Amino acid sequence: MKRFDISVLGELNSDLILYGLPAELEPEREHLAKGFSLTLGSSSAIFAHNISLLGSRVGFTSCIGGDPLGEFCVERLSESGVDVSGVKRLPGKNTGVTVILPLAGKRQILTYPGTTFDLDHTHLDLEYLRDAAHFHLSSFFLLRALRPTLSRLFSQMKQAGLTTSLDTNDDPEDLWASDVEEVLKNVDVFVPNEHEACRVAGTSDVGSALDALSRLVPIVVIKCGAQGVLAKRGNERFRAASLSVQPVDAVGAGDSFNAGFLHKFIHGSGLQECLEYGNVAAGLSTTRAGGTEAFRDRQHRDAFLQRHVKAH
Numbered sequence: 001m002k003r004f005d006i007s008v009l010g011e012l013n014s015d016l017i018l019y020g021l022p023a024e025l026e027p028e029r030e031h032l033a034k035g036f037s038l039t040l041g042s043s044s045a046i047f048a049h050n051i052s053l054l055g056s057r058v059g060f061t062s063c064i065g066g067d068p069l070g071e072f073c074v075e076r077l078s079e080s081g082v083d084v085s086g087v088k089r090l091p092g093k094n095t096g097v098t099v100i101l102p103l104a105g106k107r108q109i110l111t112y113p114g115t116t117f118d119l120d121h122t123h124l125d126l127e128y129l130r131d132a133a134h135f136h137l138s139s140f141f142l143l144r145a146l147r148p149t150l151s152r153l154f155s156q157m158k159q160a161g162l163t164t165s166l167d168t169n170d171d172p173e174d175l176w177a178s179d180v181e182e183v184l185k186n187v188d189v190f191v192p193n194e195h196e197a198c199r200v201a202g203t204s205d206v207g208s209a210l211d212a213l214s215r216l217v218p219i220v221v222i223k224c225g226a227q228g229v230l231a232k233r234g235n236e237r238f239r240a241a242s243l244s245v246q247p248v249d250a251v252g253a254g255d256s257f258n259a260g261f262l263h264k265f266i267h268g269s270g271l272q273e274c275l276e277y278g279n280v281a282a283g284l285s286t287t288r289a290g291g292t293e294a295f296r297d298r299q300h301r302d303a304f305l306q307r308h309v310k311a312h
Contacts, residue, residue: 010044252291
């Protein structure tokens, strides 16, 4: 019996979200926000937090600085039931932070990486990572010190009998280097969004990206926002519509989709059910500010899941 359903490896930082700013920000002016939220951020942590609250046993590996923001992030993860014994503290370093500015339907995302750039193979406990049924990594391009060893790490996870998944997230340098393809050779489920899928596949067409990526990975799931999700497994194609909800905040919706999808996948559900449950989790995420707040509200979470999972 494995200790965890899923081992998660990735970055760990907080999100500061400022709401109600003008649609255009003029330089050298003081712009007043109407509200803000300081919440758990980073793709891997949002994913780990939310899949834990959906009922999976989660072990989390990352590193933080010796500062209050790092402790805040670890506390939030721990409160959700995530095992945080894999998180290393680096005294004298600063935990990263992302400032998100939702502006007229578009978001400005400003990140100070902090200890994300420090995370390397010396911080990993391979036995801890292997003590799970599934291994997931987020934010491939941000994990600069870890990146050269990730192909070998995914191979080790596969050899240990784990299934694996990857969400590259965005590449801030916009290079989309080919080393990700080496990692994809040992990935069972690839869950990019529309833009990421096209950039990794080297095409501008989502359908072509789906076909190209499915030649590399057994299951490819492409998140298309309000247009729902597309997936391909071998010659089988799947589609699931997104939920019709009035969003408060789309921050973390993609990570929440991953949480819903992989929670069902790890527990043996069919691919269509995984897609639909992923969309429910993504819809739930958008009903509160930040990527985790809707999941933290247990009564709200349970009522939302009961209402929408029945509908599916």
